Amino acid sequence: QPVDKLLNGLLVPGFDEQSCLSRYQSASYHKYSSSHVPSSYLLSQLRRYEDLHKRCGPYTKLYNKTVELLKSGQASDPTECSYIVWVSFSGLGNRILTLASAFLYALLTNRVLLVDGGNDIADLFCEPFPEKSWLLPKDFPVMNQFKSFDQNSSHCYGNLLKNNIINHSKESLPSFLYLHLVHDYGDHDKLFFCDQEQALLGKVPWLIMKTDNYFVPSLFLIPSFEQELGNLFPEKGNVFHHLGRYLFHPTNEVWGLITRYYQAYLANADERIGIQIRVFDIGTETFPHVMDQILACTLQNKLLPQVNVHEPVKALPRNQKTKAVLITSLYPGYSENLRKMYWEHPTVTGEVIRIYQPSHEEHQQTEKQMHNLKAWAEIYLLSLTDYLVTSSWSTFGYVAQGLAGINPLILYKPENRTAPDPPCRWGMSMEPCFHAPPFYDCKAKKGVDTGSVVPYVRHCEDMKWGLKLVDGVNDDIS
Amino acid sequence: QPVDKLLNGLLVPGFDEQSCLSRYQSASYHKYSSSHVPSSYLLSQLRRYEDLHKRCGPYTKLYNKTVELLKSGQASDPTECSYIVWVSFSGLGNRILTLASAFLYALLTNRVLLVDGGNDIADLFCEPFPEKSWLLPKDFPVMNQFKSFDQNSSHCYGNLLKNNIINHSKESLPSFLYLHLVHDYGDHDKLFFCDQEQALLGKVPWLIMKTDNYFVPSLFLIPSFEQELGNLFPEKGNVFHHLGRYLFHPTNEVWGLITRYYQAYLANADERIGIQIRVFDIGTETFPHVMDQILACTLQNKLLPQVNVHEPVKALPRNQKTKAVLITSLYPGYSENLRKMYWEHPTVTGEVIRIYQPSHEEHQQTEKQMHNLKAWAEIYLLSLTDYLVTSSWSTFGYVAQGLAGINPLILYKPENRTAPDPPCRWGMSMEPCFHAPPFYDCKAKKGVDTGSVVPYVRHCEDMKWGLKLVDGVNDDIS
């Protein structure tokens, strides 16, 4: 059957193909499940957004006009275009998740998403919207302040609330506000997730956001967004799957890394298994407890076959099933051990197991461009597998599972250098986990367990205070 | 067409298949050239040898009787069975070459080859001869002296000649002699390669040999062997190819390593290229000059395609040609660099290049059994490729090219840490090089360039004082 290049209408035709080969080629590499089809309402809202972006994007008349407001400093009348500016922050996985979160926020609030990240972003991702760029122009007035924005900045919304400089009775609002949604944010910053504050923010033409969290789950708990989100995502468990596939198209340079690796090492296997190994313990060595955990998880769940340590060789039936295992890790040891195990011993099933690891960069080097291109290529390669094993707490894995559209086996986070038992569990959904959600009932003005308010926002498998979307009905249980 | 399990009659049927799967399965992994067919005379002599080995092998009546002579110390009458005992010495590549040399010597002199190497040898190689073992029994009388045998031992033939303790007029000869054919051997040891001494040695029932050299080329220069060798090997350039395939059958444990690796990583490529990298410079790092040399050699000779560093991605036509490159090296760097190059850039031809390296053991560990099993597996895997690039001076590569039956591209030995120009050349033949040949004219009793006596014994490509057999006519040019 022919490949659906446009992913059930998620993408629009008409982009230049050569300048971003991945956009229309990705469908021929992915095996997307037909059960994850975007709602027609989502599609209509994406088209609406694209029109808005065309009208309000960089250097349009309306953009120029709204930029002028920054000079006056005041948000006088409601503007025709308003913006959410995403400021690049943290590792690649985090950035992809926060970009998707910011885009959903833009969809919900009728804002235009502009991206500050300089060449970094342009080297990694193609332009997602037709005609007008999503990159914030380099001559944007307050750009040189972005670096210094933090919890205590004079433009920080939480700070302004805390010091009562801004409030609902105030007549005049500033032309821009800084939203601090980084994991270390305070109670006043967290009021972002309250209806009342959203009403106020709606009047500010420029919002500038720094975050390292996939805050989408908490958007689902804001009453004024609930209806709209229900229409956009009747099934809750594939929000990032759709937004991610819509937004993130690897540039040709990254696409070259992805397709060459795929063709050379992964294409001709009967099954592909991705294992994303992110160890937060300090040390570059191969930890035995992590190795044990990986083995226990993949063997117990029958992703990989046991080996026969008693027989040196099995009469090999021709045309056995071949499984290609793609391992991503900063260190080479785990894949070397696995490759060695399947080299030294036959599998009990007769299956042929191939082990691959594209790179072992030893440590995070977010400042190096080739490092980031490879990290992105590896995330994407993981998303081309049929089964995924991911590490707790890692946004790197979240992105892969989301783009793949598969619910992963999640390796529990080891404590005290001991392999957890059980080693892993299947995820409840393919959604990322929001690591630093608020626990506040905006109406009642008191704490609440936000993980048990609605059936489709739950605590994560890998982080008990985190929140994640799971498939569920569009009903409030309250 | 059906696979010729017996390799044109080189092997005999009737061995138990299960206990040595490689013996009859190897033909289905190798693509032997039909131009290398053993002569019918070689086949008849192998059958004759097998009969001899059955009659004289360990614990036969005749063996026991000949062992008795060792106790008397004297070689009185000519015995019905006489022996050449090969004592394990040096690295694996060297051992394989010397075993083949010793076997050819046994064929030529009507001796029985027995192998001292304990479990080492039994773990690596199946029994090559029917019914009777080639392993020297552990209760062999002088076995405990083997370790101490050297140039100066009282049983060393060269030493006895030097001190005139033995000579052609002597009536009584000892029941055993030690032959020191190690690279550091002296002029008297080298008289082994003279007819006169061979005549004398013929009367000694037990010869015990230590060597680290493929001394076959010099056997071709001994007049009394010339006719016989001409009949056995009408084409000179495939002596080791035939003897190696006849003698060296990996045990099941090694066969498991070979077939699993082949199936997982090499089988489904359109072409297989082996690159054997042996660096004799001190240091474990990846030497830039060696890397440059490997690239220059493989690119100039069109074994591997150039990459396009200007274009990030090529529209990939489906079903491009795939080349699997098998690299063997003690260090991981060379293959990592190559893999990285073909990951980061597209090939100008559109070919898909996969790079593999089974192990990187860091240093020679001849005492560790798994290390040796892997070394043997890697040599054998190299022999399953379609093109070979080998390193100068390395017997590891010689064995691979010989078993493969392919004439390799030989990387010149770098001098002063500089990549040689040209980087490599095609070999004259697939034969190994004899690194420490004698330069002596036994008749004229003076020095001679043994590399220009007959057209089929030449100086090696990789070592100018070495000798190697090349294809040629069966004529003496003298």
Ligand SMILES: Nc1nc2c(ncn2[C@@H]2O[C@H](COP(=O)(O)OP(=O)(O)O)[C@@H](O)[C@H]2O)c(=O)[nH]1
């Ligand atoms: N190439 C590569 N880079 C990795 C890998 N794991 C971590 N990194 C690097 O470390 C960064 C981790 O940050 P992030 O992507 O936000 O993931 P997280 O820290 O696991 O949530 C990545 O962006 C990469 O730069 C890996 O498996 N492969």
Ligand SMILES: Nc1nc2c(ncn2[C@@H]2O[C@H](COP(=O)(O)OP(=O)(O)O)[C@@H](O)[C@H]2O)c(=O)[nH]1
């Ligand atoms: N596994 C493996 N071992 C190697 C390699 N190169 C050298 N070695 C080890 O080093 C030894 C070298 O000795 P030998 O086989 O006689 O080869 P040579 O020294 O190159 O002539 C081998 O037997 C192995 O033990 C390699 O590429 N792979």
